[in-house]
Structures are given as structure tokens and as C-alpha cells.
Amino acid sequence: MALSNLGTAQIQEKDRNYVFHPSTHLAKHSRGETPNRVMAGAEGVYIWDTEGRKSLDGFGGLYCVNMGYGCKxxxxxxxxxxxxxxxxxxxxxxxxxxxxxxxxxxxxxxxxxxxxxxxxxxxxxxxxxxxxxxxxxxxxxxxxxxxxxxxxxxxxxxxxxxxxxxxxxxxxxxxxxxxxxxxxxxxxxxxxxxxxxxxxxxxxxxxxxxxxxxxxxxxxxxxxxxxxxxxxxxxxxxxxxxxxxxxxxxxxxxxxxxxxxxxxxxxxxxxxxxxxxxxxxxxxxxxxxxxxxxxxxxxxxxxxxxxxxxxxxxxxxxxxxxxxxxxxxxxxxxxxxxxxxxxxxxxxxRNILEHVRDVGPYWLEQMKSKLEGHPMVGEVRGIGILSAVEFMRDPAKRVPFDVSLQVGVRAAAALLENGVIARAMPHADTLGFAPPLIIKKEEIDIIVDATARAVDTTFKALQGEGSL
Missing domain, CATH: 3.40.640.10 (Type I PLP-dependent aspartate aminotransferase-like (Major domain))
Incomplete structure (x- = not known):
């Protein structure tokens, strides 16, 4: 059967039945209890799925699509x-x-x-x-x-x-x-x-x-x-x-x-x-x-x-x-x-090194400007086209959140709702970013603004639950 003849639901069903995914809760995936996005196309720093949802890929796949998607x-x-x-x-x-x-x-x-x-x-x-x-x-x-x-x-x-x-x-x-x-x-x-x-x-x-x-x-x-x-x-x-x-x-x-x-x-x-x-x-x-x-x-x-x-x-x-x-x-x-x-x-x-030296410091400056001092942000760090935001229950005393709250995972989900992909890092409550090296300053602005909104959303949700 041609791929073009399969709808998203059909692909997802086959995926649950046949694919062994890395770093995945196997039983939940088989039962359809985990998000199962099916990616379909990409260009530049953007990637989209079979349902037409377009995202700025703030993690470059897995730190790897350095020259961006669609490099002829x-x-x-x-x-x-x-x-x-x-x-x-x-x-x-x-x-x-x-x-x-x-x-x-x-x-x-x-x-x-x-x-x-x-x-x-x-x-x-x-x-x-x-x-x-x-x-x-x-x-x-x-x-x-x-x-x-x-x-x-x-x-x-x-x-x-x-x-x-x-x-x-x-x-x-x-x-x-x-x-x-x-x-x-x-x-x-x-x-x-x-x-x-x-x-x-x-x-x-x-x-x-x-x-x-x-x-x-x-x-x-x-x-x-x-x-x-x-x-x-x-x-x-x-x-x-x-x-x-x-x-x-x-x-x-x-x-x-x-x-x-x-x-x-x-x-x-x-x-x-x-x-x-x-x-x-x-x-x-x-x-x-x-x-x-x-x-x-x-x-x-x-x-x-x-x-x-x-x-x-x-x-x-x-x-x-x-x-x-x-x-x-x-x-x-x-x-x-x-x-x-x-x-x-x-x-x-394409003089990518010079480009990274230009936009990298700009990105870190913007991330620090928008996120440092937030009541649940402990550290904003990075170098070049690598960046991370680490969350803390008490940033001043460096007290982390209880792992059961999955703050990093929730922040990544909120960011995805804002149209940007980041990675919830596996060690601590940290959002990681490593987009394609070809990223432009205006696309960096999109990531920074979306991240600030996602952090606010997550913080308010934790407040509403009494988790802060």
C-alpha cells in the first residue's frame, strides 16, 4: 500500500503494533496512551506532521540536523x-x-x-x-x-x-x-x-x-x-x-x-x-x-x-x-x-561558523533577558547554538522540584503548543535547545518568546495545583 493512501490514524495503529521505539514507555505506547506524532515533511528549521501541524524544530532532530531540512x-x-x-x-x-x-x-x-x-x-x-x-x-x-x-x-x-x-x-x-x-x-x-x-x-x-x-x-x-x-x-x-x-x-x-x-x-x-x-x-x-x-x-x-x-x-x-x-x-x-x-x-x-558566532551570543542574551529572574528558573546557560533552561522550586537556594511533578516534561509540552520543539532533558527539569545552525535571529526570537510563554503557563499550572 502506498504511503500516500494511509491516513494518520492508520499509520499510528501500525506504529503501535509493529515499531519498537527507543526511550519509550512500551506498554503505554502499545495502548495508545502516549503522543504519537507522525512527521511528514520539513524545510529549513521547520518540521510538520501528517495533520499539518507545523513546528519550529528547536532541537534539530536530536542535535543533528545542523544544515537544516531540505538542503539541496x-x-x-x-x-x-x-x-x-x-x-x-x-x-x-x-x-x-x-x-x-x-x-x-x-x-x-x-x-x-x-x-x-x-x-x-x-x-x-x-x-x-x-x-x-x-x-x-x-x-x-x-x-x-x-x-x-x-x-x-x-x-x-x-x-x-x-x-x-x-x-x-x-x-x-x-x-x-x-x-x-x-x-x-x-x-x-x-x-x-x-x-x-x-x-x-x-x-x-x-x-x-x-x-x-x-x-x-x-x-x-x-x-x-x-x-x-x-x-x-x-x-x-x-x-x-x-x-x-x-x-x-x-x-x-x-x-x-x-x-x-x-x-x-x-x-x-x-x-x-x-x-x-x-x-x-x-x-x-x-x-x-x-x-x-x-x-x-x-x-x-x-x-x-x-x-x-x-x-x-x-x-x-x-x-x-x-x-x-x-x-x-x-x-x-x-x-x-x-x-x-x-x-x-x-x-x-555558507560560512556557518561566522553565522553561529553572530547569532549564538544573541540567542543566549535574549534567553537570559526574558527568563532569568523568573520564580522557577534556576539557570539559563549555553554556548553557540546550544542552550538550556533549568527549573528549580527555589532558584536562590538551588532546590529542585520533586521529580514526580515532571516540570521539564510539562514545560516542553507547553512549548510545543506554542509551536516550538524543545527537549525535556532526562537528568533534571531542564529544557534543551539545539536547533539547526542555519537558524536566523528572527527565528531565535520565536523560540525565546514561545519559551517565555511556556514557562509562565507551566508556573501558573503548578501554582494552581498547590505544587509551589
Missing amino acids: EIADAISEQAHELPFSHVYASQSTKAVTLLAEAVVEYFGENMRRVYFGLSGSDANETNIKLVWYYNNILGRPAKKKIISRQRGYHGSGLITGSMTGLAFFHNHFDLPLDIVRHTTTPHWYRQAQEGETEEAFSRRCAAELEALILAEGPETVGAFIGEPVLGTGGIVPPPKGYWVEIQAVLDKYDILLIADEVVTGFGRTGEKFGSHLYGMRPDLVTIAKGLSSAYLPISGSIIGERVWSVLEQGSEKFGPLGHGWTYSGHTLCAAAALANIKVLRE
Whole structure:
């Protein structure tokens, strides 16, 4: 049956009967008790459903539609590649023009001491690759015990076995027998929520580094292989690091010869106003995880960018033991590579970095102007085209709402009624925003005004219930 012949109700019924959705209450969905919006089309920063309801996508899908919907250059590149050569594997030295040129573009775009790119399909599988490489690296160097991975509480690095373990959110651990014992977690770098009374951002950063060092010493530096972190916490609340954080952390890692994995899945390719978040915060990663912004989600593709320090040891390993035994069928997928290559070309030709540097500060200024001081707003934060509004029962004393009230979820629902999509973040009562990087100031104004109205609506509803 053609899709055009199916009504919304028919699609929803089939969806309830056949689709296994991520991060969904399965029983309620099957019974039709959860919203089941069926998306149908999109253009620019807007997306609409089969019933004609149009929304400004304030979260860019899942932080990923960076070049916006309907980018002709990317769509045309996909079509041309599909007709010419839709797929060819890259095992055993075989390659394609698309994947070769993409690897060159990625290495040159990141710069510094990066050497090679290993391509996959998702940020999760890229991080799986990174951890295997950390273990291989230390085995080749004769350090078989140096395998533990340190992540941060509230960090997000995927939902596989090792990647879900590195993720510091209980939602991704509960009832899955995670985290695996080889992973440890250290302090969340969120000054607003974690700082002690009177502690400056700089002092808090020093304490984060001291707590990391204490953990390393407790575990034994000879057992710790890598530290993984997002330049800006993403799913854990869209939290830029406190002042001096990455400089302090890097010093500890250097002291104990621990590799740094920068998870740039959210922050890469211009999201922060720099090419990568690592550049913005002075990080010196050995491995870099990329995905989302690599192709603006037009096709699934990820990558592990390998630095000189690691690459030289990988080559040593091959000289000694032969081919490195790691691969996915769709590593370096031809069609996905063509999409990503076109995406990077658009990113450059449209001067997206300059655009983000122009509109990003404007957005944060407007959000702070309209929302700071509201009786249930604790913090307004952001960097580049990333922003978050965190709600508190008592903002001055930093007392959160009872989780049962689902304040963040209710605020997101009220915002959707105002025509804007945002994400209720899973850790706390926080609205997250990460629209396409092409967003204009007038569209930012729409988000800010709609958010202010939604917060007021939610606040009044809580007052009416006696929940404040």
C-alpha cells in the first residue's frame, strides 16, 4: 500500500503494533496512551506532521540536523552517489573516492595532530571503536592492566554495553546490568548544581581535577587507560564547562599518561561557534568522536579521528601482529560518505561558523533577558547554538522540584503548543535547545518568546495545583 493512501490514524495503529521505539514507555505506547506524532515533511528549521501541524524544530532532530531540512546540495550528492555507486566496502585496503575525500576533509577540518579517520554509523559505535583502540594501544605498549575508562556523571557516550557504561545517567543503566566494572565515573562539571558555598568557577574546576586525580590514584594509574568527556555536556543537561576546567583536567591526564577521548558528537562541526568544542576549550584529545553534524543527519555516519600518538602505536601493532581485527560492514559507507562530504562543503561555503558566532551570543542574551529572574528558573546557560533552561522550586537556594511533578516534561509540552520543539532533558527539569545552525535571529526570537510563554503557563499550572 502506498504511503500516500494511509491516513494518520492508520499509520499510528501500525506504529503501535509493529515499531519498537527507543526511550519509550512500551506498554503505554502499545495502548495508545502516549503522543504519537507522525512527521511528514520539513524545510529549513521547520518540521510538520501528517495533520499539518507545523513546528519550529528547536532541537534539530536530536542535535543533528545542523544544515537544516531540505538542503539541496546534500540531497543531490546522495542521489548522484546512489546512481553511481551506492555501496562498496572499505575492508583490506579497498576504498572509494567519497570516503577518501571525506577522511581528508575531516582531518584537515580538525587540524592539529590528527592523522586518520575510522568511519562508522553512529556515535555509539564510534565510541566502541575508540575504547577498543585504547585497549589495543596499551596492549601493544606492553601495559595490559591499563584499561579502565573514566567518564563523568551525567556524561552521554551512547547506549551500547561499553558506551552505555560510560554514559553517566542511571536511565541508561537500570535493569541492563550496567555499568560494566571497567568504567568509573567522576564529578559532573556543573558549577550551578555542584559548587560548594562560595566556590568560584575556577576553584570548582580545580576541585573537579583534584577529585579526578584522587580517583586515578585510588584505582592505580597503571590501570587507567583513558578519560572520555564531551567538551559541553549534552544529554546530561547542555552544560558548558566551568572556567578553566579542561586545562585542569588535561594536566591530570598528562601527569598519569592517560589518553583523552573528546566526544564531539554534539559539539563538532560548528555547534559551539568553533570547528570543534575541543578547539574552544583548549583540549588536546588523542581520539575524537564525531557523528551528528558530520552529515547533518541526512544519512547515518560517524567517525573516530585518530591522533598521532595513537596512530603511531596502531601501525606498530600491525607491523608486529598483522591486520587490526576490527570492522563494521558499513564502515566508510559510500552513500553516507558522499552526504557527509557535501555537508562539510556547505558548512564552509555558507560560512556557518561566522553565522553561529553572530547569532549564538544573541540567542543566549535574549534567553537570559526574558527568563532569568523568573520564580522557577534556576539557570539559563549555553554556548553557540546550544542552550538550556533549568527549573528549580527555589532558584536562590538551588532546590529542585520533586521529580514526580515532571516540570521539564510539562514545560516542553507547553512549548510545543506554542509551536516550538524543545527537549525535556532526562537528568533534571531542564529544557534543551539545539536547533539547526542555519537558524536566523528572527527565528531565535520565536523560540525565546514561545519559551517565555511556556514557562509562565507551566508556573501558573503548578501554582494552581498547590505544587509551589
